[in-house]
Amino acid sequence: xxxxxxxxxLTASQSAQRPRLDAEIAAVAARQGGVIGRGQLLxxxxxxxxxxxxxxxxxxxxxxxxxxxxxHPRVLGLGLDHAALLAxxxxxxxxxxxxxxxxxxxxxxxxxxxxxxxRGRRSRPGVxxxxxxVDPSEVTAVDGIPTTTIARxxxxxxxxxxxxxxxRAWEEAMRQDVIDLRALRAVxxxxxxxxxxxxxxxxxxxxxxxxxxxxxxxxxxxxxxxxAHHLAxxxxxxxxxxxxxxxxxxxxxxxxxxxxxxxxxFHLNPVSFETDRAxxxxxxxxxxxILPLTSRRLRREPLVVADQLxxxxxxxxxxxxxxxxxx
Numbered sequence: 497x498x499x500x501x502x503x504x505x506l507t508a509s510q511s512a513q514r515p516r517l518d519a520e521i522a523a524v525a526a527r528q529g530g531v532i533g534r535g536q537l538l539x540x541x542x543x544x545x546x547x548x549x550x551x552x553x554x555x556x557x558x559x560x561x562x563x564x565x566x567x568h569p570r571v572l573g574l575g576l577d578h579a580a581l582l583a584x585x586x587x588x589x590x591x592x593x594x595x596x597x598x599x600x601x602x603x604x605x606x607x608x609x610x611x612x613x614x615r616g617r618r619s620r621p622g623v624x625x626x627x628x629x630v631d632p633s634e635v636t637a638v639d640g641i642p643t644t645t646i647a648r649x650x651x652x653x654x655x656x657x658x659x660x661x662x663x664r665a666w667e668e669a670m671r672q673d674v675i676d677l678r679a680l681r682a683v684x685x686x687x688x689x690x691x692x693x694x695x696x697x698x699x700x701x702x703x704x705x706x707x708x709x710x711x712x713x714x715x716x717x718x719x720x721x722x723x724a725h726h727l728a729x730x731x732x733x734x735x736x737x738x739x740x741x742x743x744x745x746x747x748x749x750x751x752x753x754x755x756x757x758x759x760x761x762f763h764l765n766p767v768s769f770e771t772d773r774a775x776x777x778x779x780x781x782x783x784x785x786i787l788p789l790t791s792r793r794l795r796r797e798p799l800v801v802a803d804q805l806x807x808x809x810x811x812x813x814x815x816x817x818x819x820x821x822x823x
Contacts, residue, residue, distance in 0.1 A: 517542055518555075525566035527640070529575025533582035534562035559583075560620060577641050580609035580623045588613035589635050589642040591626060592656055595649040598638040600672070601665045612644065612652075626652075631686055647679035655692035662695065673715070715757045715791050719746055722794060726802035730809050739784070742775040751813035752784045755805070757791070785812065 520540050525532045537547055547564075550556040557569035560583035565571045571579060577598075581588045589595075592610035596602055612626045619625040634648035644652065646669060653665055669675045680700045684693055716735060723733055723746070730748060733755065737747035746755040756772075779786050787808065793801055 513541070517546075521566060528578040528582075529573060530567070530571050531559060531563060531565055531575050531579045531582065532556075534564070536582075537564075560623065574639055574641065576622070577609055580611050581642065583620060583623050584611045584613040584617050584625055588617065588625075589630060589644055590638075591628075591630075591644045591649065592624075592652045595638075595644045596653055596665055598641070598643050599646050599649055599669075599674075601646075601649070601653075601668045602661070628652075629687075634683060634686075645679065646674050647676055647683050650675075651680065651683045651687065651690075651692050651696055654695035655690060659695075666699070677717075715794070716745060718791070718794060719755065719757055719789070722798060722802070726798065727805060727809070730806070730813070739775075739782075740778055742778060744775075744779075744784075748809060748813070751809050752782075753808060753812055754779060754784055754786045756786050756788050757794075758788050 517540060521532060521537065521542070524536055524540070534547065538544075542550075547556065551558060551564070556564040556566060559565050559571060559579045563579050563582045565575070565579075577590055577594060580594075581590065588611045590598060590609070591612040594610040608622055608624050610624045610626065612628050612630050615627045617625050617627065630644065630648065634645050635642055636645050637643065643649075650666065650669060654662055657665065666675075677700050680696065684696055684700060687693070720732070720735060723730075730751075733746040733748050734744075735746055737744045737749075737754075739747070739754075744754040745757045747753070748755075756775075776786055785808075787805070789801065
């Protein structure tokens, strides 16, 4: 007598849906560096038994509790960051050293991913959880991953890094012209009692001079402070002044003198080269003189620069004849 073959409609239904589920799982994992979370799998319609089945046959590989690599166990780069945030749970963000690496402030080991997560979440192998508050204004997206802003990242790095590595990170941020002192002050104000304040406070507690609010780079900040000290008789220059299709770094309108703050690194590329030449031609046609000024000269020979600038301003503007650099 032939054995009775029973039809299991649930099993048949799941088998029919498998190609669709596999495609949807692959699509989610592709956006996350090859990883997916248990909650995401359940939201796609996969049942707990289906998850266990895929683990057993090697379609899913456990990275952390409730976090899986799809298709193969080797996960690199951004996949590790996504996996860490999935492991830490909702509300977590990439932070501290991992955020520093994401912002290219310095390279740190990616063997352990730093995240900030709500209280109650714990660290696990490969994921270092910091139970700290993060204001929404201190979170941005880098490569599609929630990450602390540069200001918040620098603040947190000041608390965990030794002095020399933090100095290198700070100098790298300065080199990239990405330090926002106002944002750093806001972070410091929102984190009273943190040890980082002892490191960061001397860096951010400097007077805000007229024109600083409009600056886009550390070199522009330096020039505003330089002008306030050495060229005060002429009044503050206009910073990032809109001039036709161009922007002048610092502009003394009455003298029709533009000071272009040149950083060799950011002006020796084809696009900047062509833009600079077009700006020079437009200024020349309008009777505006452009004076290039490098950060090296501004910092190494400020008195010489101040004397030269004051002489040019007197000649073009007719300002006070005795206007010279301040001692």
